[in-house]
Structures are given as structure tokens and as C-alpha cells.
Amino acid sequence: MTATSPVKAVTDFGDLVSLPKLLARNTRAYGNQIAYREKEYGIWQEWTWAEAAKIIQELASGLMALGVQPGDHIAVVGRNRPALYWSMLAAGHIGAVPVPLYQDAVAEEMEYVLEHCGAKVVIAEDQEQVDKVVEVSERIHHLEKVVYYDPRGLRNYDGERFLSFEELRRRGRGALADTTPKMQAIVDAATFDDVCVMLYTSGTTGKPKGVVLSNRNIISASANSAIFDHLTNKESTLAYLPMAWVGDFIFSIGQAMWCGFEINCPESQATMQTDMREIGPSYFFAPPRFFESLLTSVMIRMEDASHIKRSLFHAFMKHARKVGPAMLDGKPVGGWDRFIYRLGNVLVYGPLKDALGLSRVRVGYTAGEAIGPEIFAFYRSLGINLKQLYGQTEASVFITQQPDGEVSDETVGVVSPGVELKIDERGEVFYRSDGSFVEYFNNPDSTRDTKDAEGWVATGDAGFIDEKTGHLRILDRAKDVGKLSDGSLFAPKYVENKLKFYPNILEAVVIGADRDMCTAMINIDLYALGNWAERNNIAYASYQELAGHDRVYTMIKSHVEEVNASLADDAMLSGCQIHRFLVLHKELDADDGELTRTRKVRRRIIEEKFHDLVTGLYDGSKEVNTETEVTYEDGRKGSIKACLRLEDTKTFASKGAAA
Amino acid sequence: MTSTVTPDGRTIGDVLLEVKNITLRFGGVEAIKNISFDVREGEIRAIIGPNGAGKSSMLNVINGFYHPQEGEIFFHGRKRNAMKPSQIARQGIARTFQNIALFKGMNTLDNIMTGCFTHMKTSLLEQAIWWGRAEREEYVYREKVEHIIDFLEIQAIRKTPVGALPYGLQKRVELARALAAEPKLLLLDEPMAGMNVEEKEDMCRFILDVNAEFGTTTVLIEHDMGVVMDISDRVVVLDYGRKIGDGVPDEVRSNQEVIDAYLGVAHD
Numbered sequence: 001m002t003a004t005s006p007v008k009a010v011t012d013f014g015d016l017v018s019l020p021k022l023l024a025r026n027t028r029a030y031g032n033q034i035a036y037r038e039k040e041y042g043i044w045q046e047w048t049w050a051e052a053a054k055i056i057q058e059l060a061s062g063l064m065a066l067g068v069q070p071g072d073h074i075a076v077v078g079r080n081r082p083a084l085y086w087s088m089l090a091a092g093h094i095g096a097v098p099v100p101l102y103q104d105a106v107a108e109e110m111e112y113v114l115e116h117c118g119a120k121v122v123i124a125e126d127q128e129q130v131d132k133v134v135e136v137s138e139r140i141h142h143l144e145k146v147v148y149y150d151p152r153g154l155r156n157y158d159g160e161r162f163l164s165f166e167e168l169r170r171r172g173r174g175a176l177a178d179t180t181p182k183m184q185a186i187v188d189a190a191t192f193d194d195v196c197v198m199l200y201t202s203g204t205t206g207k208p209k210g211v212v213l214s215n216r217n218i219i220s221a222s223a224n225s226a227i228f229d230h231l232t233n234k235e236s237t238l239a240y241l242p243m244a245w246v247g248d249f250i251f252s253i254g255q256a257m258w259c260g261f262e263i264n265c266p267e268s269q270a271t272m273q274t275d276m277r278e279i280g281p282s283y284f285f286a287p288p289r290f291f292e293s294l295l296t297s298v299m300i301r302m303e304d305a306s307h308i309k310r311s312l313f314h315a316f317m318k319h320a321r322k323v324g325p326a327m328l329d330g331k332p333v334g335g336w337d338r339f340i341y342r343l344g345n346v347l348v349y350g351p352l353k354d355a356l357g358l359s360r361v362r363v364g365y366t367a368g369e370a371i372g373p374e375i376f377a378f379y380r381s382l383g384i385n386l387k388q389l390y391g392q393t394e395a396s397v398f399i400t401q402q403p404d405g406e407v408s409d410e411t412v413g414v415v416s417p418g419v420e421l422k423i424d425e426r427g428e429v430f431y432r433s434d435g436s437f438v439e440y441f442n443n444p445d446s447t448r449d450t451k452d453a454e455g456w457v458a459t460g461d462a463g464f465i466d467e468k469t470g471h472l473r474i475l476d477r478a479k480d481v482g483k484l485s486d487g488s489l490f491a492p493k494y495v496e497n498k499l500k501f502y503p504n505i506l507e508a509v510v511i512g513a514d515r516d517m518c519t520a521m522i523n524i525d526l527y528a529l530g531n532w533a534e535r536n537n538i539a540y541a542s543y544q545e546l547a548g549h550d551r552v553y554t555m556i557k558s559h560v561e562e563v564n565a566s567l568a569d570d571a572m573l574s575g576c577q578i579h580r581f582l583v584l585h586k587e588l589d590a591d592d593g594e595l596t597r598t599r600k601v602r603r604r605i606i607e608e609k610f611h612d613l614v615t616g617l618y619d620g621s622k623e624v625n626t627e628t629e630v631t632y633e634d635g636r637k638g639s640i641k642a643c644l645r646l647e648d649t650k651t652f653a654s655k656g657a658a659a
Numbered sequence: 660m661t662s663t664v665t666p667d668g669r670t671i672g673d674v675l676l677e678v679k680n681i682t683l684r685f686g687g688v689e690a691i692k693n694i695s696f697d698v699r700e701g702e703i704r705a706i707i708g709p710n711g712a713g714k715s716s717m718l719n720v721i722n723g724f725y726h727p728q729e730g731e732i733f734f735h736g737r738k739r740n741a742m743k744p745s746q747i748a749r750q751g752i753a754r755t756f757q758n759i760a761l762f763k764g765m766n767t768l769d770n771i772m773t774g775c776f777t778h779m780k781t782s783l784l785e786q787a788i789w790w791g792r793a794e795r796e797e798y799v800y801r802e803k804v805e806h807i808i809d810f811l812e813i814q815a816i817r818k819t820p821v822g823a824l825p826y827g828l829q830k831r832v833e834l835a836r837a838l839a840a841e842p843k844l845l846l847l848d849e850p851m852a853g854m855n856v857e858e859k860e861d862m863c864r865f866i867l868d869v870n871a872e873f874g875t876t877t878v879l880i881e882h883d884m885g886v887v888m889d890i891s892d893r894v895v896v897l898d899y900g901r902k903i904g905d906g907v908p909d910e911v912r913s914n915q916e917v918i919d920a921y922l923g924v925a926h927d
Contacts, residue, residue: 041805042817152810153868156669270815633857 002422003465003472006403009418009434010223017192018215019092022257027053030233030260036082039267039275047082049260055169056086060093061179062172066121066145070095070186073117073198077101077110077133078125080239080265083149083165085253087123092196095186099198099210100244102597103129104590106635109208111136113200117210117441118142123165126150130162192216198441199246201393202596210441211246211393221396221435222254224417228401229363233260235283236360240265240272245598246393247367251285254396276357284364288371289599291386293527294356295375296503300531316344317381324381329405349382358384365389365401367412368598370474370493372501376409388412390474394450394457395419396435400472411471421472427462428478462491480603482513488575490518492603495576498566502559503528507588507595509606510578511614519617520581521610522556523588544585544642553647556583560649567652574654580617581649582624584610585642591631616646662700671892672700674736675876676721676844681730683716690716691727692900698844703870703877705887708897709920714880715757717897718846721878722754723747734844748777751843755833755850757880763822767813767832768804770821774839775800800839807835810872811865827858831865838869845869847879851886859883863890888912896920 016022026035031050038045047055068074074091076098078084088098099117101110103125110132114122120142124130130148137143148154149165163171172179196215200208225231239252252263261283266275302313323337333341353359364379364386371388379386389401390412399421402413415421419433432455439447451457462481463474475481476491484490492510499508499522506525512518524547533540533549540546564577588594594606607614609628616624627641662672676698683691691713698704706714719725721732723744732739734750742750753774761770779786779800785793808814811831816824821832830850837845850866851859867890869875881887887894888908896904896917904910904917911917 041802041809042814043805152872153864155871267814268812274815634860 002420003415003470004420005415005417007224007228007417010220010227013192013219013223016219016258018187018190018194019089019196019218019253019257020187020190022219023049023053023056023089026257026260033233033260034262035256035260036085036263036265037279038082038265039271039278042267044264044278052082052086056089056093057180057183058169058172058176059086059090060172060183061175062168062170063090063096063121064094064179064182065171065175066168068094068096068121072096072121073099073119075099075101075114075117075119075122076243077122077129078103078149078243079269080241080243080248080252081125081149082263082265084123084125084243085239085263087147088197088253092190093183093187095190095194097195097198099200100249101200102202102242102244104242105132105597106591106631107132107135108635111139112207113210114140114143117198120144121147123147124149127153130154130157190215192219193438195438197249199249199393200244202245202598202600209443209446212438212441213246213396214438217396217435217437218250218254219258220418221398221433222250222258224435225250225398225401226255226259228403228417229283231255231259231261231283231363235259235261235362236279236281237261237263237283237285238266238272238276238279238281239263240269240276241285241287242597246397247285247391250397251283273357277355278357280357280360282360282362284358284361286364286366287368287599288366288375289369291366291371291375291379292503295378296525296528298352298356299503300528303531303535313348316340316348317378319344320349320381321377324383325377325407328380328383328385329407345383353382353384358382361385363387367391369600370497371409372497373409374501380407389416390472391416392459394437395431395433396437398435399429399431399433399459402471406469406471408469408471411466411469411473413471415472421465422456423464426478427464427475427481429459429461429463429472429474430456431459432456480513484512484518484575485514485516486575489572490576491573492518492576494573495520495563495567495578496601498563499559504532504555505559507601509588509601509603510576511607511617512576515618517579518576519614520560520578521606521613521617522560522581522583524552524556524583526587543587544640547583547585548642548645553583553645556581557647557649564649564651568654571654574652577651578649579651580646582613582617582644582646585626585644586628586630586640589630591633592629613644616644622646665892669701669871670874671702674698675700675734676878677733678717678721679731679733681717681720681727681732683713683720683725683727690900691720691897693730694897694900694902695730696895696902696905698876698878700876701870701874702892703866703879703890705891705894706878706880706897707882707884707887707894711899712897713900714897715848718754718848718878718880721844722752722846745777748840751841752846753837753840753842753844754846755830755837755848757848757852759826759829759833761821761829761833761836764820766818766820767816767824767835768808768818770832771804771807771835771839772800774836775804777840803841804835804839807838810838810868811835827854827861830854830858830862834862834865834869838873838875842875845875845877847877847881849880849882851881851883859886866890 026049032048034046035049035052036047074096076084076087091098122133133146146162147168151164192215196213196218198210198212200210241248256263264279266272319340323333323341327333361384367389387402387407391397391399398416400413401416419431422430436457460478461474462478466473476493480492482490490512495510496508499505504525507523509521560578560581567577568574590597612626613624625643627639629639631637662670664670674697679695681691681694708714720727723742726741781793781796851862870877894911898920904914
């Protein structure tokens with residue numbers, strides 16, 4: 001089965017074949033328009049395209065003066081700041097390849113990537129990042145220079161190896177006479193198929209892989225998606241997602257450069273919400289988790305509001321759920337309903353959207369995980385055009401996306417412009433596009449396993465195309481879809497997502513492949529349950545104590561049984577009902593290797609790490625004593641001990657089929 | 660005395676503050692008995708000792724809240740006469756308190772702004788009308804305060820009432836207010852009391868960074884031995900109002916009298 005896009009893809013790129021060329025175009029066309037904004041010292045600092053281009057030129061010249069050669073890798077690490085985006089763009093001017101790293105990676109993770117890509121220069125945001133580089137630099141001999149942006153605490157680092165961002169710019173300015181012609185020659189010689197960036201995948205399995213993306217990949221994916229959603233140079237976005245993630249590179253560099261729109265960097269991670277409200281982005285991306293926690297906080301704050309406010313909120317939200325999504329999709333809605341919705345907009349929806357910073361969002365996307373139907377409906381009923389897309393690093397993000405007016409919580413949309421899609425007999429999804437990656441860096445075996453000679457790339461996801469709508473629906477990771485020992489279908493992620501839609505459940509891991517029944521390990525949501533505990537006068541001293549509380553167990557059990565009941569309705573998946581479960585004594589964490597940096601569950605590692613718990617789930621024990629190693633933020637290790645209760649749950653007979 | 664450079668590259672200069680033969684009595688109780696020590700420019704100087712040793716009293720003597728019955732204080736090499744704490748603050752000595760002393764109902768930003776008041780030249784009336792000179796002056800100090808907020812990474816609580824903040828953050832706001840006075844000498848009274856390990860590490864980082872970045876001379880009282888030995892250049896040890904040790908952390912650690920009085924048993 002194959003599919004192609006209803007929207008015509010861009011085929012003629014003219015001379016816009018690289019990021020430096022796009023930068024030059026933007027400087028010509030939108031020179032005085034704001035390109036970058038960053039809140040610092042309590043004020044939004046601004047740079048126009050022309051100003052940014054000048055700084056990028058100086059940086060590129062400085063890097064050249066440091067001895068960076070075409071083809072070298074330059075690692076960039078830190079939170080989203082214009083300076084770091086400029087550093088990545090500067091690399092392109094001298095033919096070097098930027099490699100953004102996850103800023104919350106611990107030193108040893110950073111060591112692997114630095115070693116693997118062979119970076120000579122690291123551009124780090126601050127002392128925290130520099131110290132990690134210093135820690136691993138004894139073992140990485142190719143590392144020559146470390147450039148830091150925020151000089152705090154770094155004054156006394158030896159000046160030979162470490163230099164500040166300002167110093168790099170100063171040296172670059174000094175060398176401009178010498179470097180300008182050389183840089184011009186490199187930019188002129190660059191082709192559509194030269195490497196643009198290298199991004200490391202989060203690595204759900206094993207070590208991260210370096211995905212090499214060419215100018216063709218980045219620019220065509222950006223251009224096509226911009227056409228799909230009619231993005232212009234008037235958009236405004238908030239750059240807050242990890243810079244090492246392909247999405248941020250596409251949104252904050254690819255599309256921003258292609259369209260010439262502005263990106264805004266928050267003051268710090270903690271101020272993101274307030275900064276977002278001040279900016280009011282028109283184009284916004286967030287993972288489902290973001291929308292979930294935002295909704296949870298709205299609901300909790302409404303509980304604390306006065307009686308009048310609370311009843312107004314609930315009454316109008318009920319109306320919004322009824323007609324909001326239809327109005328957003330432009331379907332006919334009665335005059336009276338329209339009037340009430342408008343009233344609601346003045347009294348509730350408008351102020352709420354303003355408080356959330358979502359009042360100007362014209363195009364909003366979520367992806368990465370399934371989003372709960374209620375969460376999705378909540379935002380859409382407020383009139384926020386939230387849509388889903390399906391993509392991955394190897395595709396330069398876009399594989400499928402939902403067009404305006406054809407949005408659903410179950411599917412991930414139609415094929416993106418310029419993408420071909422096919423589904424093999426095993427149900428695995430394959431795609432081919434101009435955005436498909438060049439190769440995995442220094443890893444021809446993995447490249448061959450993923451991308452065949454004709455350019456089809458395996459996603460590793462199992463799914464199907466919905467006959468009626470032509471939209472793609474994703475079931476699970478293809479390798480995770482398995483069979484129970486009685487031969488019925490086992491799709492753990494599908495069940496986990498159903499569990500995670502309950503605000504009290506933060507994370508769930510369902511086990512069952514090749515076993516006689518399914519069981520689950522559950523993480524509670526401390527924010528939601530902590531609030532509930534406070535409301536109900538339940539005292540607890542720690543996460544562990546709350547997680548093991550009798551009433552928490554009762555509540556989680558009722559959630560699990562509701563999921564079982566809904567699974568029983570589905571003929572294909574009724575075998576996935578959960579027979580036993582436990583509530584974990586610690587939150588699953590990327591630092592402990594249990595989640596990827598993009599917060600996806602690493603199934604195999606969890607099953608190995610908690611093997612005593614898994615055994616307990618299947619041997620019928622009522623309690624298990626366990627000890628778990630934990631890693632602190634600074635990389636030190638400790639351990640926690642706990643006695644966990646295992647609980648049996650009610651399951652239901654399958655209603656779907658007689659079998 | 661000529662200046663020296665520490666192994667981590669900071670410069671320590673001449674004596675900035677010298678206390679000579681200070682004795683402080685409350686009625687018949689001698690809180691401080693004939694104590695002398697000096698603080699050199701750019702160093703981190705710790706005062707340690709068991710409860711009731713006279714540490715906080717010593718800090719109160721330095722910032723002019725208590726007036727000692729005997730002894731002299733030299734600041735910048737000049738003998739200091741008895742002054743009010745506000746006059747001493749204007750000379751460039753700022754402090755934080757063991758029990759946080761912030762304006763609980765005011766937000767973080769306003770609390771820190773109060774630290775600048777010793778430098779502001781405009782009158783109360785001008786500030787109330789907030790026009791011309793007073794407005795310009797506030798902008799200048801607001802910018803300084805914003806740099807401190809950035810430095811201590813408290814941007815997210817800029818507009819939060821201080822009373823609603825957790826303890827560790829309140830301590831940080833108090834440090835910010837002291838820094839807003841642009842002190843020559845910073846007195847910290849138990850900056851890490853009641854904090855968890857992570858908060859302590861952050862606070863250590865900030866104290867070291869303040870010292871390295873602004874060259875602020877710092878005198879701190881602290882109970883956590885690990886912290887004291889790690890971050891201070893020299894340590895004074897008090898016990899029952901007497902000075903029983905004075906020197907670099909290693910000397911103090913191996914001083915038998917100090918071990919007996921305070922550290923108990925020496926660990927290898």
C-alpha cells in the first residue's frame with residue numbers, strides 16, 4: 001500500500017541551496033525585520049536579520065582563524081540562545097558541520113558523542129557545560145578549543161584552550177580581511193547535497209546514532225512544510241525545545257530561515273511560561289506532555305478558584321466541547337450556539353488562552369507520542385488549531401501531518417508534501433522523500449538496515465492507512481508489537497498511552513511479550529496526586545510513601561480496570577488487558593537510563609533493571625523488596641530501597657469477537 | 660604586604676579589615692574576649708565555632724550593630740569610630756542574616772532594589788513623584804539589579820512575593836539584596852543553614868562566583884565543615900568567645916585545640 005501527498009511539493013529552489021544562501025537572502029529581503037529575540041536582564045533584546053548576519057560572519061571568521069577546516073564537526077551545547085543558533089549557522093559559512101548536543105546529558109553521554117563525531121571545537125553555553133567538557137576532555141584528544149558564551153565562573157580557565165564568545169567574535173573581526181574571500185568561496189561552492197547538520201538520535205535502543213542531514217534534506221523539508229501550513233515571514237515562535245532535537249533545528253533554523261520569521265528565546269527554562277505569554281507565538285510546537293501538564297495545572301487552579309468562576313468555567317467549557325472543534329474546522333454551527341460560543345470567548349476562552357500564551361497560535365503541532373483525546377479536544381475546543389504530525393530525525397521531521405480542518409486525535413494525518421509512503425505486509429511504515437537522511441555517521445551497517453537502495457526508509461513503527469480518510473494511524477513500535485504466549489496481539493504502547501491519559505499516571509510500562517498475560521509498572525504524577533493528597537488531608541513524607549499509599553493504589557487500580565474495560569471492546573487488543581500491576585517507588589528518569597532524553601520509555605533496560613519486580617508480577621507474590629540505583633543530576637550514584645505491593649485487577653471478557 | 664595569587668587564579672591583596680583586641684560584654688557576660696584577626700582584600704574568610712562561640716556577635720561588631728567595649732577596628736587601614744549600621748553600610752559593608760530578614764510581602768525584585776538605596780542620591784520626595792532625576796536613577800539601578808538576578812539565576816521568581824518562596828530561594832534573594840549594595844566586604848551569616856545538599860552546592864557556587872567575578876571580599880559564618888574547608892582561604896576558630904585557631908583550612912584542621920573544641924575526632 002502506498003500514498004503520496006495531496007499538496008504539490010516545492011521543486012525549484014533557485015540559488016537557495018544552503019543556509020548561508022538563505023541568510024543572505026533574508027538580509028537582503030528582510031534586513032530590518034526582527035530575526036531573533038532573547039529575554040535577558042528582564043528585557044527582550046532584539047536582533048534584525050542584518051545584525052544577526054554580521055555577528056554570524058564574525059563568528060565564522062573567528063572559527064576559521066582557530067583553524068577549523070571544511071568538513072570538521074563543531075559541537076554546540078546549551079539551552080536555546082541566539083548565540084548558539086548563530087554558532088551553528090556560522091559553521092555553515094566555513095563548510096563545517098554543526099552537531100548540537102543535549103544540554104542535560106551527563107558527562108559520559110557527552111563523551112560518547114564528542115568522541116564519535118570527532119569535534120575539534122565545542123561551543124558551550126556556560127560553566128555547567130564547560131565543566132562537563134573538561135571532565136571528558138582528558139580522554140578526547142582531538143578536542144582543541146572550547147568557546148563559552150556566559151563567562152560567569154570561567155574567568156580563570158586557561159586562555160589557550162578556552163575562549164569566550166566575545167573573544168571569538170573579536171578575533172573573527174580582526175581576521176575578516178583575510179577570511180572573507182575564503183568564506184565567500186566556500187559558500188559559493190556549497191551544493192544542495194553538502195552536509196548541513198548532524199543530529200544524534202535519542203537512542204531508544206543502544207548508543208545514539210549520528211544522523212547526517214544534507215542541505216537538500218533540511219531546506220526541502222522546511223519549504224514543503226511551510227507551504228503546507230502557509231507559513232510566512234510574519235510568524236513568531238518560541239524556541240524552547242532541546243537544540244539537539246531535529247524538530248528544533250527544523251522549526252528554529254530551517255523554517256525560520258526559509259520563511260524569514262522570528263524566533264524568541266526564553267530567559268531561562270523556568271520562565272518559559274511567562275515568556276511565552278509575553279510573546280504570544282503564532283506557530284507553536286510542543287510534545288503531548290507539555291499540553292498535558294498545562295491542562296493539569298489549569299484544572300488544579302480552577303479547583304482553587306471562587307465558586308462563580310469555577311461554575312462559569314465548567315459551563316462554558318461544556319459548550320466549547322460541543323461546538324468548538326466544529327467551529328474551528330469551519331463546519332456549520334447553529335446561530336444560537338455561535339452566540340454562546342462568542343460570549344464564552346469574551347468571558348472564559350479568551351482570558352484562558354491569554355493566560356496560557358496561546359491566544360495568537362495559528363498553527364500548533366504536537367508529536368512524538370500519542371496525545372490523550374480529552375487533552376486534544378480541550379485545546380481544540382478553545383479554538384486553538386492544534387494538530388498532530390508524525391515524523392522522525394531521519395525524515396527531517398515530516399512524514400505525515402494533519403491539514404487544517406481534518407484533525408483527529410487518533411490519526412497522524414496525510415502524507416506531507418514531497419513524501420511517498422508505503423506499508424509492508426508486516427504492517428511497518430516506510431517513507432521516501434527529499435528529507436530522508438543521507439546516512440548514519442560512520443555506521444554503514446545501520447544505514448543499510450534502515451534505508452534501502454531505492455531510498456525507502458524504515459520507520460520501525462507499525463501502522464495502517466485509514467480507508468475512509470486516507471490518514472495514517474500508528475499502532476506502536478514495530479519491534480514492540482508482539483504476541484502473547486496464546487498468540488494474541490500485544491501492543492504495549494497503545495495500552496500505556498491509554499493509561500497515561502489519566503492525569504494521575506505519569507508513565508506506564510506494560511510487559512507481556514511471549515508471556516501468558518499482561519502486567520504493568522506505573523509511575524504516579526506527583527503534581528496531580530500531591531494536590532489531591534493535600535485536598536484530602538493525606539499526609540506523606542516522600543514520593544515513595546505517596547506512591548505506596550493504599551488510596552493511591554485503589555485509585556490507580558480503578559484506572560487500570562477502566563482501561564481493561566475499554567480494551568475488551570477492541571477485538572484485536574482485548575488480550576492486552578492488564579492482570580496485575582504495581583506502582584513504582586521512583587520516577588523513571590533519563591539520568592538513570594530508563595527514558596531517552598526525549599522521555600520515551602526504554603523498555604528493555606527497564607525490564608532488566610527491575611527484573612525482580614517483573615518476576616514478582618508473574619510469580620503471584622503479594623510484595624517485593626527491591627533496591628534500585630539512582631543517578632543524581634551531577635552524575636553521582638546512590639540507591640533507594642523499597643517494599644512494593646503487587647495488585648491483581650479485574651479483567652473483562654472480549655466483547656468484540658466471539659473468539 | 661604585597662598581593663598574592665591563589666592556585667585558582669584569584670588575587671588576594673592587602674588587609675581590608677582588621678579587628679584588634681575586641682572585647683564585647685553584655686552585662687557580666689563576655690561574648691567576645693580580646694579577639695584580633697584580619698581580612699585581606701579578595702579573600703573568603705570563614706569564622707567557625709560551636710554554638711555560642713561568639714560568631715554572630717563578631718559579625719554584628721563588624722557591621723556596627725554592636726559596639727565593643729574594648730578594641731579597635733581598621734577598615735581600609737583607617738581606624739573606624741563608633742558608627743550606626745547605616746553609615747557602615749554606606750562604607751561598603753553588606754550582610755545577610757542567619758534568620759532571613761526580607762520584606763515578606765514584597766516581591767523579589769523590590770526586595771533586591773532596597774539593597775541599592777544606600778547609593779541613591781535622590782530625595783524621598785523626588786522618588787515619590789518619580790520624574791526626571793529619580794526616574795533616570797532608578798533605571799540605572801534596575802539594570803544593576805537585573806544583572807544580579809541573572810547572576811544568581813532567579814529570573815523566574817522576579818515578581819513572586821518573597822514570603823511564598825522556599826527557604827533556599829529566600830536565602831538567595833537575601834544574597835542578591837546584599838550584592839545590590841555593591842559591597843567591598845560581604846558578611847554572610849550561615850548562608851547554608853537548613854539547606855539540602857543540592858541547594859548547598861548551588862550556594863557554594865554562587866559565593867565562589869561572586870568572589871571570583873566581582874572580587875568581593877567575603878566573611879562567612881558556617882557550620883558545615885565540608886563547605887568551610889572547601890571554599891574559604893583562611894579560617895578563624897572561636898570557642899567561648901576566645902580565638903583558638905587562625906589559618907588556612909589545613910592548618911586549622913590539624914590544630915589540636917580546634918579538634919578538641921569543635922571537630923571532635925579527626926577522620927582520615
